[in-house]
Amino acid sequence: MPKHSRHPPESDDAVNLELALEWLSRLVTGYLRVRLEHSEEFLPPPLEFYSEDSPIELFIKSQDPTREEFAAVMIALAPHLRPGFFNKILGKLLPEGGELPEFGGVTGADQRSILPTGETAQYILAGHDVRKRIEVQRFFTSDHWFAKKRILWLEPVRPGEPVMSGRLCIDPELVEWVTLGTVGRPRFSAEFPAQAIETELEWEDLVLHPETLRQIREIENWINHNRTLIEEWGMGRKLQHGYRALFHGPPGTGKTLTATLLGKYTCRDVFRVDLSRVISKYIGETEKNLALLFEKAEFKEWILFFDEADALFGKRTDVRDAHDRYANQEVSYLLQRIEQYRGLVILATNQRNHLDPAFARRFQAIIHFPMPRPEERYRIWCNAFPPQVEISQEIDWRQIAARYELSGAGIMNVIHYCVLEVLADKTRRLEPKRLEQAILREYVKEGKVV
Template sequence: MPTQNAQNLEQALIWLRSFISDWLNVYLGKAQDFEIEPLSLHNENSTLAAFINQHKPSYEELTLLMLALAPHLTPSFFSKLIAEHLPEGGDFPEFGGVKATNHRGLLPTGETAQFILAGDDLEKRLDVQRLLGYEHWFAQKHILWLEAVREGEPLMSGRLLLDPEVVEQLTVGTVSKPRFSMDFPAEHITTQMCWEDLVLHTNTFRQIREIENWIKHNGTLLHDWDMAKKIKPGYRALFYGPPGTGKTLTATLLGKQTGKDVFRIDLSRVVSKYIGETEKNLSKLFDKAEHKNWILFFDEADALFGKRTDIRDAHDKYANQEVAYLLQRIEGYNGLVILASNQRGNIDDAFVRRFHAIIHFPMPSTEERYEIWRKTFPPQLNIAADIDWQQIAARYELTGAGILNVTQFCAIEALADNSVCLDLKRLEAAILREYIKEGKVV
């Protein structure tokens, strides 16, 4: 595949170079006319061929794609072309193009596309502008678009921007998961656990299964059953309950079970005290997630999804605008969004009305704690006869996360003294330690 992909990309660059060169010869009076040859690829087994087969681009659309991709493959692509036809140098504003900060070659703009595809024909130039408009599938699928320009500058002087993931897919054939950064304040979360390791209340589990059913069958419902015109494609759920009751693990398992990537949003990087910055950060996040079918998990969501306040000053006004903007973006997201909160009442009513599921994660009951205690300890640890898990579960009220902390502490202590044994004294000392940490009284 890598060799075949490189061969097809080289063939596409030759096609583009020939097209532009022939057009420049006509424009500069060195030729009368030329004929556009269709792109012929070496083989169909490449990411470029797969892209063309999937999207069926016209020759104009394929030209735009290759114009934007060319600098990523050959930095001097446009500079060499112009030098070949204007060996004595000189200004060539008709061609468009700009210099970048790090890249030393010429980067194509909307004006470059207009010049190559339309020349001085105003009607055709406007057609090219439409291809780069928001309504075109390039922009709708976040594949290719025009860079925004300063106020007053021609719209088409913006660079042709190709989504970095599209570049990666077309060149190396894979798309790496986005890294946590200021532009993408989210962490990809995974787990080695499975549903059998998770102990939840029966009603909670039933509602989780409903979400799992939506993930599996939503495509059929929208498209095969023709419901897309009646219902929105996304799904929104609220998980609420005390910390440590399984909200994050459940979201992660939903992704693992259904083959979806799960990203936990760091709201401390999203919320900003500066006016407009929170909306900007949210926009970057949702733009990146669009059409990926990721599961977005907003932990401790109260920070951003909390109740709106009465407007007493400018701060309240802009805070409410942030909530309204977030509501709009979540409703427009076509994947699963999960909000997690300690208290249901902390979430703004405008969000609550739009949730498809509101799922309570209560403190585990005695029976559920018994199951957690029984499942959590590793089999390599010998459990003393004086430990009765039923009594431990009934006596000590801990969450699943609390029990796991106790288990880890006991296991490390057993390994440290080479006993590989757990007795009641050590267990209760570890539970007391967890109680003190949580601020509880035994």
């Protein structure tokens, strides 16, 4: 659709945004002259860009919108780039003032200039032609790619009011991307109750049972090859697009770290969902919170990690009252949204038997993270201490690993305590007595008996 001429400096993406706004201004002015002055038929101007790699043109290349679809996106984007954009155009066309109800538009709580509505897009692109107005209205149906990709939508209106009178809303992330060239991670909030998790560790630092690791590699294979399977091999008609996995096992056995490493090695952001912020005592609020979360995550290829999932996925109760009925509805709704999600969803729980058995069929993988065996604990002990710490020759890691049953996280707690102690007393040497004191300390904390 766009044409090109000379190249400005690479960082000057604002040049292309200016050209896009100028194109929209000429388009809107030309169409409005036809509507208001009954002038000759208007021929839309060509869209010209200076460079081929600015965010606004990459959007066009990736989505391949029609001219009218791109115009609708620009109509929504214009007030974010140039406040008063539509006021200026109408001021020129109506120099003596007056209203133009057909143009639509609203004002915001803190914004006095015109904010476009669906009616604005209809009037600009279709005028009073009912057939063309219906074509524009289709842009805002649930099966249009605007809605499926959460790019453009209409703000809900009061019951009985025309649907197209809703304010035209554009994805804030798209605004951020076309203006700044990047999109920051969403902040943890009530609207997005999830937090990005990262790690500096590598796969080599994660010690798992061989069977557990084999199943994790299966998930990694899905992440790396699912697009080929669904799109190129045509299996999208037969297979669900997303992947759901259940991690279960005692605390500290590597469930969270595994999810984080899967994201790190497949270049996916991993978000841990805070179920305490999702679940609400108010009827309907839990579903609303979940809807906001999944709408934000859709098409991002994020990995969603629900820790302590039994808080919401516990065994469904018999319906004795309205509270039980709504609790079961919440679970059913979350299952539905998880099955619709096209990315990877991981649920983690310490006790698999706390989950409703009926949920098992919903998962492609159910992976057990057992307590590490002596040989696995030995590997953790051997590789965990920094080289600055001198290990006493009296310490036998095989004996320590065989004698003390600790999870990986428990061992790391012991090591953390020991290295701080040797730093504090400036010895830089770990003796058996100090190690055993640290292990006893961890046992007491976990409620175990040596």
